[in-house]
Amino acid sequence: MTPLWLSALDMAAVFVFAVSGALLGGRARMDAFGMLVAAFVTGVGGGTLRDLLLDRPVFWLVDARYLAAAMAATALVWLFGARLERLSRPLSWADALGLAIAAPLGLAAARSVGAVWPVQIAMAVVTGTFGGLTRDLLCGARPMILHREIYATAVAAGAAVGVLADAAGAHPYVSGAACGASVFAVRAAAILRGWESPQWRGHAP
Amino acid sequence: MTPLWLSALDMAAVFVFAVSGALLGGRARMDAFGMLVAAFVTGVGGGTLRDLLLDRPVFWLVDARYLAAAMAATALVWLFGARLERLSRPLSWADALGLAIAAPLGLAAARSVGAVWPVQIAMAVVTGTFGGLTRDLLCGARPMILHREIYATAVAAGAAVGVLADAAGAHPYVSGAACGASVFAVRAAAILRGWESPQWRGHAP
């Protein structure tokens, strides 16, 4: 029932997230299979939690191509990872792209079960960030999503744009595109200009 | 179908857990949105795992007020967190209160699907502690639940009291109250008197 181009987008998001997982796993000196596990968890983690929470069939159980995408990502990093690393901040850009695809899919999934808009936004954030959170925990890294630059905030802001477009009566594809473009724009600004969210200044010095 | 006062209690537990999440997130130098994520995960984590395990609709998906409670908790910490920190051990007391509410709700949820009593106790522990466990993992802290003072033990002890009251034929509200009061009493003793569970002395020195 899912149109082909939508599956293709979803698979692209899984692929780019998986690349970031394999890269970080490799840096954390995991073995080949550990890198594949990190790639897979990062790639499908967000969508898996989304499907569990919404009580839908878990997407990669019914379509083995997502597993293949994680394997391809691991092979790519294994063979060309050193070159990927030398490119400037490849991890951040791969993440931004995946995020711009995952957020509207999370939004649409929550809308399809009749969730109200704050829950739709939360589900976009879950879909976009849970894979990366798990990646950072697995690899012993500080969760970059919660600290560095504007990240989860970008997903929430883009999801809000999607919700507004939806409320204005836009076609689901239009509101989804608006959501994804907004997520990418905010993340790009954060990467290029170093936009940062405010930190709490209240703790004892 | 849930009576209003029960929803209000549940929301209060989410709120106090969320306060502890936002405080720890702030201390770990998360940004504003990271603190909200930590608050939300801490607040709804235990109940979410409970609902997933029992195959029930996830409670915060069908009622957006839980999200609002996490937002309010984050705003409170952002504005008044420094004062909260100066109060003695605010984290522990907020946790104790949330625990005393979450434990009987977990117990009741497990009973409602016909689980036997050891599983009911386990589900009370899951509901009470999973949010805090995730908070500590996200914030890079040692899981206080499994180490410091009597914590999960308090939930288990209180849940056992609830199970006994239930077996003696008490009204569900009575056994729930007995469970919650026992959890709070044991935690209060642990906080005030420094009660500690025994540690394993068996490991090689």
Next chain:
Amino acid sequence: MTPLWLSALDMAAVFVFAVSGALLGGRARMDAFGMLVAAFVTGVGGGTLRDLLLDRPVFWLVDARYLAAAMAATALVWLFGARLERLSRPLSWADALGLAIAAPLGLAAARSVGAVWPVQIAMAVVTGTFGGLTRDLLCGARPMILHREIYATAVAAGAAVGVLADAAGAHPYVSGAACGASVFAVRAAAILRGWESPQWRGHAP
């Protein structure tokens, strides 16, 4: 509906995983109840995630004997853990045994819902490794599954043998036994001979 000997095997796997969880929790200076939580999470974690993903009733909710197995494992470690520690690498051997039981059960569960073979293998890896992953995260240890020796790789290799036996028309018990024996053989070789998976050499030095 599950034959008794299969439940007994499953419970044995939970028990040996739980022993490894209680041992690592004790080493991480958890208190008695923390050790029980670590034992339980390690014991049932993989099977729980498997059941959640496949949308089946969570196995330990409907059969409280799994909880009892985790308690027995904790008691064993509490009383005789020092002796267990002195035995050479008891953690690894307990893990290998649990793995050899968990992998075919994961494979069979995925097959029973009609998953294709790559997903069956992934589900065997999930069932075998998720408990140990969670144990290492809870105890603040580097996930040994993703780094040291051949571990998840052993599960994947054994699962592939099971899938091949299945494709050759073997009885489910035969393919399951072939899967488990292969997992154990590869793990034993890794433990005894120090077999290691290749690591990525691509990262910047």
